[in-house]
Amino acid sequence: MTNTKEQADTTDATGTTGGAPFDWRPFLRRWSGEWADSVLAQETVHEDDEAVGRARWLGFPPASEERIVAMEQRLGVRMPPSYREFLQVSDGWRHAGGSVYLLAGTAEARWHDNESGLADIFEEHLDEDSGPDERQEANLWRRGLQLDVKSDISHVLMDPEDVDEDGEWAVYTWASWRAAPPERYANFAEFMRDMHKEFHSLRSRPGDGEPEFVNDTTRELDARMAQARLDALRGDWGGAMAAFDEAFEYGRPGAAELGDQIRRLLREPCRGYVDESATVRRHGLEMMTGPAARMRVSADTYRYAPAGPFGEAVSRARESARWGDTDGAWRTFMAALPAWTPLGPDDLAPLGWLADPLLGPLITPERGRELLAMPRGGQPGEAPEPTAGLDPSGLAWLADPDQYGNRRPFRFVLVEGVQPQDLPGRLSDGDATALDDPMTSDEARHRLFGGVGEFSSFDDKALAAVGRAGPRWSFAYDGDPASFDAQRFVSPAAEASAGTRAVVVWSDLRSDSEPFFHLSVAQNGIEQYAFTYADGRVRRTGAIPAALDPDRFFGSGEDVVQAERPLLEAVTGEYHVHLPRHAIRQGRLHWLTTRSWTRPPADGESYVVVSMWRGGVG
Structure with missing residues (x-):
């Protein structure tokens, strides 16, 4: 080509x-x-x-x-x-x-x-x-x-x-x-x-002992680059990038890095070589050098912590992001961005944000354009129109196909009036009272299955991402649940609801599987009501609110796959909750491993225990 x-x-x-x-x-x-x-x-x-x-x-x-x-x-x-x-x-x-x-x-x-x-x-x-x-x-x-x-x-x-x-x-x-x-x-x-x-x-790259390459063209280009730096800080990132790209084609020193700062925020491929450790040193928490800085970035332990009021806003944004409120984190960041101060003459934007494992996933190409259009570094200009949030309201988005067009099962627990960091004490066994560090779902599953462990065929311990589901609710969400077994299923709602309310939803209404849907609600340790749709019929207990009555969603002879969205909308309306789509699918959240969602084996029931360690299975 x-x-x-x-x-x-x-x-x-x-x-x-x-x-x-x-x-x-x-x-x-x-x-x-x-x-x-x-x-x-x-x-x-x-x-x-x-x-x-x-x-x-x-x-x-x-x-x-x-x-x-x-x-x-x-x-x-x-x-x-x-x-x-x-x-x-x-x-x-x-x-x-x-x-x-x-x-x-x-x-x-x-x-x-x-x-x-x-x-x-x-x-x-x-x-x-x-x-x-x-x-x-x-x-x-x-x-x-x-x-x-x-x-x-x-x-x-x-x-x-x-x-x-x-x-x-x-x-x-x-x-x-x-x-x-x-x-x-x-x-x-x-x-x-x-x-x-x-x-x-x-x-433009003279060898040892060779004179510097300077002429009218290089002086014109360098002057344009200097002006383009100011233009970029004033929000004219398009014109600035054109100037940097032209200077890059002429080999002007620093042009590649300046243009690539813009490209990184637009999530576009870079034109030059970008030293990740240099980004950390310039924009980061501490002045580190060489392999140490690169190790921190690659290990996802780097923390972007600038000084002053802007740094305080970054801390607040991180706190929002770690519990799933990525839209709120972005609004906090953008409100404080005009107060950002470049640490050097070649800084165009706070790129340390990108290296931070919690904050980096908040950047999309649209948000990158919004950031670049915001005047900053003490330069004048008009603020851009804010970009739309990444998270839809409510729970109905869970019924949408993923980016590959697949509909996937899911389950989650919602607990009212409880902070996310308190969920392990309500959902986990034994001494598991602390959350895992923020990580992606792939990283969390690798950590769970990559080490020593013992797994029973009767156990169904959910690996769940944790965060806030609204002003008064916290959630634990499992996007890759095991197969549903109606005979052995035990809802975690009752144990999670001590002194408060808890809601449990488990759904797999895909057309290529045996469809089922479960909802249970408990308060003060006692299940208030529940229903399970499976095998083409509904089993129910307790006084189910009219808005959640399963007869409204099942029983009309229609495709049960189509029942999932209105069911989720009904749960949203009843409890005024939501789950953060962007954080769950693309961000990093804290994680916990719940106690089993199935009962222990009864007398005469057989099961298999698999012991796993690095390098083998027993």
């Missing part, structure tokens, strides 16, 4: 505006002068380069109209406009980027006609599934006009069959040592602009 570089409608560092006629003479003069200054400043200069450098001209005399027409007659086709205009200023070019030492003028341009044998190589990789674009690409090496005369095994071809509305031919470059598909440029002017950028990028 071809890499494409489209022409942007922006003004680049050469003063050329994309979409307008290209002014070749000042562009080539600037390039030549920059090249000459950099080459002549070196201790050792090749004789040919010294002569070109002193002339301060990488090109040749301009080609006359007669000479251009003669070339066109020789080749049997009129040249595209930008290449024609280039020839009228310079009949060829030296040092086009880093690997093309001589670019063709009127005398050297010729049809490639598979001289390199690359058409055969590319065609070998074609098969019956190859599309027309791939076949066109392979045929390029037979039809293209070759412009490279001397190069480091690099090819530059113009394609007479890839023509735009202005008559411009696309330019393709390819080098075997690059291990990449051919790169496409919209026209010859675009190609030459990119070669100028490549020249800058290569010279």
Whole structure:
């Protein structure tokens, strides 16, 4: 597949505006002068380069109209406009980027006609599934006009069959040592602009003893970067990123990291190498170095703790996030963001937030744009419109398919008037009175099943995420429950409800399983009412409120799968509770392991005990 570089409608560092006629003479003069200054400043200069450098001209005399027409007659086709205009200023070019030492003028341009044998190589990789674009690409090496005369095994071809509305031919470059598909440029002017950028990028990293690469272009780019930093802090992140990206293409120091700070908040791939430990050092709790900082980030133990009022807001946001209120945490963070102060001149946003295992999952691309649009660091500007929350109200979202289109079973316990950290004492066995550290569901299950343990076929201990289900309720949620066994099931509602109320819901109404739904409510240690739909019928106990009467949801002959959403809406309305979707599916929460949801084996009932340890099963 071809890499494409489209022409942007922006003004680049050469003063050329994309979409307008290209002014070749000042562009080539600037390039030549920059090249000459950099080459002549070196201790050792090749004789040919010294002569070109002193002339301060990488090109040749301009080609006359007669000479251009003669070339066109020789080749049997009129040249595209930008290449024609280039020839009228310079009949060829030296040092086009880093690997093309001589670019063709009127005398050297010729049809490639598979001289390199690359058409055969590319065609070998074609098969019956190859599309027309791939076949066109392979045929390029037979039809293209070759412009490279001397190069480091690099090819530059113009394609007479890839023509735009202005008559411009696309330019393709390819080098075997690059291990990449051919790169496409919209026209010859675009190609030459990119070669100028490549020249800058290569010279921007001088070796030991070499002079610093400084000229009008680098000064213009650095000035734009300085302004872009201010623009970014004022909320104009789009314009700032364009400036950083342009500077990056010219190889300006720091441009990649500045642009990547924005990309990280947008959840986009970074263009440069980002040192995670540097992020921690700059934005984090303490000044750590090297492997220690990276270890803390990778182990999910890093804690973002800036100083001052902004840091206090971050602490409050973390407290909200750890119990599932990710929307509240985000609102707290955004309200305090204008008070954030950069720790250095290259800080555009509080990236330490991303490295924090509790706070990082709150960032979505939409929220990243909101953050970037908020004026901060003492800069003026208007606050953006807040993004919508990630969590729907209530419980009905549990009936939605997941991101893969699957409907999954779930169960949860709600306890009124109890803090989440108190749930282990109500739901767990023995001395398990503390919650596990915040982690994802995958991490929690790996921790449970990755070590020593003993599991009984009669045991059904739920691994449950814990948090707040509203102002007055806490929850323990299991999104991967075992199979429901109506004969042995024991609701945890009664034991959880000592001195308060508890609600238990267990649902699996998927069409590809034996559907069931259970609801039980207890108060002060006594079950008040319950019902279970299984095997096509309802079993009930106690005085069930009219809003939750199972006859409203089962018994009409309709598909029972459709009963799940209205049932969850009814529970929401009766108890005014909700579960935080984003925290449960994508965030980190505290976890506990409940006591068994099934009764012990009765006399005469057999069961299996499996002992597990790292490395085997017994």
